[in-house]
Amino acid sequence: MRPVLLYTLARFAIFLATAGVLVLVGARGVLLLLLSLLISGVVSFVLLSRQRDRMSSIVETGVRRQRTRFRDARTKEDV
Known part of the structure; x- marks a missing residue:
């Protein structure tokens, strides 16, 4: 489960860094979000x-x- 968390955190960090750069460039609102x-x-x-x-x-x-x-439990239940 750790790789899932690390990947998610990395994606979020990249998103925040990108948004930060775009704010410095002058993007605002919906344009900022989409870009x-x-x-x-x-x-x-x-x-x-x-x-x-x-x-x-x-x-x-x-x-x-x-x-x-699930398959094992279903098989066990059928028997």
């Missing part, structure tokens, strides 16, 4: 690829484990 989301999304896509891969493997492992538990 921050767009630019931070592109930057995160490039810079956080390893963390995203690590996070997705952790999430996938958790989903598989839950599906196995």
